Amino acid sequence: MAERKSKEERINDITNAAMDVFLEKGYENTTMEAIAQKAGVSKGGLYHHFQSKDMILLVVNQKISEKVGGLLSKASECSSIKEGILFYIENYLKYWLDHPKDTSFLFLSIAKILDNQELLKYYQQFTVDYMKYFEEAFAMGVELGEFIPHNVKASAITLVAAMDGILSYMLLDEQLNLEEVVKHFEEKFIKPIERKK
Missing domain, CATH: 1.10.357.10 (Tetracycline Repressor, domain 2)
Structure with missing residues (x-):
């Protein structure tokens, strides 16, 4: 069974992934879906932390x-x-x-x-x-x-x-x-x- 990450670890994963996606695609072409995918979280999980x-x-x-x-x-x-x-x-x-x-x-x-x-x-x-x-x-x-x-x-x-x-x-x-x-x-x-x- 995979170990559950703390909220802080999950947010770090998301922000690190977002930085990569923003730099790769540019701000305008970045989607919440692309960030979620890169961070390895569901879209709903992403929206739970960031609106x-x-x-x-x-x-x-x-x-x-x-x-x-x-x-x-x-x-x-x-x-x-x-x-x-x-x-x-x-x-x-x-x-x-x-x-x-x-x-x-x-x-x-x-x-x-x-x-x-x-x-x-x-x-x-x-x-x-x-x-x-x-x-x-x-x-x-x-x-x-x-x-x-x-x-x-x-x-x-x-x-x-x-x-x-x-x-x-x-x-x-x-x-x-x-x-x-x-x-x-x-x-x-x-x-x-x-x-x-």
């Missing part, structure tokens, strides 16, 4: 965001604000480069954001929280004397925009080395605001 493919798209994005969000917690454990920011930059870029399936899925999702209000709301809130994290990190760096007083909001916005921007170029240009990119980021975003000892 629509929009809902599945949102949950898969949430799962990916949780992985990336975990890097923020690890960055907070670093010995200094500067080290935490550099840790995050390196590991954020490394995550997307090492997980091409997740990266492709993110780009597929971005194309759907304006058509999907739930996904749009999710990413709007994620962006607010993300920017706030870096704004608070730069502010803490100023407070602790690691950084000189400066516009911490501008630092947060430009850093996040630059990370997402360079990622696209790193995917397209194999000459862009992660270690060098992190050094360039340090040169542009950290050294100008570091308090001289």
Whole structure:
């Protein structure tokens, strides 16, 4: 007799299968039936967990965001604000480069954001929280004397925009080395605001 899977295991099976089907067929050509078949569940079983493919798209994005969000917690454990920011930059870029399936899925999702209000709301809130994290990190760096007083909001916005921007170029240009990119980021975003000892 086959062992019954927990709800969490079943949802993981469905979201992993959905990611494959979305990437293979594109969002528009993906059906709930195709997802159910790939996940090895009945169509009724699929609808028991998810009402629509929009809902599945949102949950898969949430799962990916949780992985990336975990890097923020690890960055907070670093010995200094500067080290935490550099840790995050390196590991954020490394995550997307090492997980091409997740990266492709993110780009597929971005194309759907304006058509999907739930996904749009999710990413709007994620962006607010993300920017706030870096704004608070730069502010803490100023407070602790690691950084000189400066516009911490501008630092947060430009850093996040630059990370997402360079990622696209790193995917397209194999000459862009992660270690060098992190050094360039340090040169542009950290050294100008570091308090001289």
